[in-house]
């Protein structure tokens with residue numbers, strides 16, 4: 229993937245310089261229903277060809293050329309050439325799918341072809357469209373643009389794309405190229421009764437981008453893809469200012485080229501945007517060293533229906549009443565548009581090293597993590613996978629590489645399983661990323677590994693650690709393979725105090741299996757978790773679950789029942805509604821229990837004050853009392 233200098237791509241959204249304004253993508257293949265052709269003429273102005281339309285899948289995760297497929301030998305293979313795993317076979321993965329989810333290669337549930345995907349006609353607000361034209365703001369109501377901005381990446385989104393249709397599309401897409409154009413769009417929306425939904429990378433996993441069905445107004449999606457530039461880097465104060473549409477990997481790559489990092493690395497960094505991170509209160513895997521997004525944001529600009537919110541000074545901390553930036557962080561597109569963000573940046577650490585540890589069981593691993601938090605000796609990243617994920621990780625070995633490469637010699641494996649008495653169906657693994665100077669990293673390693681010994685931890689080597697983190701990006705593509713064979717899968721997460729981690733993990737996993745069986749699932753069910761973040765007072769736990777829907781005629785209903793029951797169980801076990809995925813429309817039902825009635829009223833009052841006409845009408849976070857609008 230070739231990098232490009234700033235300025236070269238002023239007119240296109242970029243992922244590592246991959247887009248060209250002249251590129252045409254097969255998204256042109258979407259068809260309009262006959263009504264669209266009759267009722268609504270395609271209206272387009274200055275449409276940029278952004279990465280979203282040219283290199284991303286229309287009905288799944290990630291790059292179009294990268295997916296898991298069954299090759300001619302019957303093995304799973306990862307296509308393309310973008311990832312280390314690309315072009316390689318994973319001979320253990322198919323047996324893993326068969327054993328753990330009961331898939332049968334003869335029973336395929338392929339997606340509908342793109343050409344058959346029908347798009348409803350747009351509800352054009354002509355006066356708003358004319359305004360955009362006069363003010364030189366790019367727009368389109370073409371079906372291919374509307375489909376690509378109508379969803380995030382929940383199971384529902386994928387099921388709609390693969391087998392049905394999206395219940396409601398944005399009627400128009402607008403591409404502001406700077407903050408002043410965003411201000412004009414918001415002003416016009418208020419004047420001409422237009423609803424708006426901002427979209428960054430489109431990686432939402434909370435139905436936050438879905439257009440609400442009851443919304444009677446025309447809905448325009450504000451695609452931030454053109455606002456993707458670093459505006460300045462301040463090496464004195466170690467800050468940078470960037471436009472909110474910049475995609476994580478582009479931001480990081482351009483900072484790296486100048487010797488800096490922003491340190492924020494969510495697993496979705498390849499496709500999620502800076503504005504999206506702020507709007508969802510995102511968390512990155514290296515938060516131990518750099519902090520979560522709320523720790524990294526120094527300052528931001530926010531365009532609301534009432535005008536621009538920005539601080540009058542760019543200082544590191546302020547005592548001036550409640551922090552208004554915390555009203556914006558996590559606002560999920562309900563209050564306005566994040567246009568520019570000043571972030572802390574850091575010199576790239578001279579040394580980055582991976583590491584891994586193996587523990588006899590999950591309890592020992594969690595006890596170790598608790599001790600690490602007490603001693604505050606967590607490296608930049610520290611993750612603990614349970615036995616199910618440990619086994620799954622091994623099943624994703626390519627022909628040449630494996631989780632056990634660090635313990636390559638069979639003598640080492642014997643050391644763990646025979647000499648140390650670990651059981652293969654109980655042992656778990658932790659992976660780490662250490663960053664700093666050579667001395668700092670050595671010291672971090674020594675301290676962590678010495679502590680691990682107290683919990684029977686065995687050092688698994690650097691290569692195993694590296695492998696664990698590399699898998700992160702590939703795992704996101706696995707669901708699409710499962711869906712080809714009737715598997716529905718999802719991940720969800722929570723924040724939980726230390727004393728409740730074990731109980732919560734065990735209960736939620738058991739509940740998922742119980743609920744699936746009760747709902748008629750006839751095949752083995754995947755329920756697995758990992759501890760992904762370490763805090764003084766608790767941890768973030770991240771679950772994967774999946775089941776084979778073969779034979780069920782109400783698979784989405786079954787899925788919803790299990791997911792809802794799992795969230796209820798999480799909350800009953802002392803966990804939270806979310807740690808970093810946010811609320812969207814998916815988890816709204818638990819907001820009252822989370823913030824209380826007074827809290828809900830306060831959120832509604834803020835919404836009413838900033839956006840009295842509910843122009844930002846994505847209906848995330850809370851249901852608005854109609855009297856207030």
Ligand SMILES: Cc1cc2nc3c(=O)[nH]c(=O)nc-3n(C[C@H](O)[C@H](O)[C@H](O)COP(=O)(O)OP(=O)(O)OC[C@H]3O[C@@H](n4cnc5c(N)ncnc54)[C@H](O)[C@@H]3O)c2cc1C
Nearest residue numbers: 428429430431432494495496501503504510511560561566
């Ligand atoms: C495979 C995968 C891995 C993930 N890993 C992580 C992870 O490690 N950590 C994590 O925190 N999350 C993760 N997520 C969730 C998701 O990536 C985050 O919520 C991310 O912050 C969303 O950013 P985005 O740019 O894609 O936002 P979008 O999906 O485009 O939008 C999300 C919400 O933010 C609003 N929004 C977007 N941009 C703006 C803006 N400029 N102004 C106002 N509102 C805006 C939208 O209206 C919407 O409500 C993951 C998701 C997937 C699919």
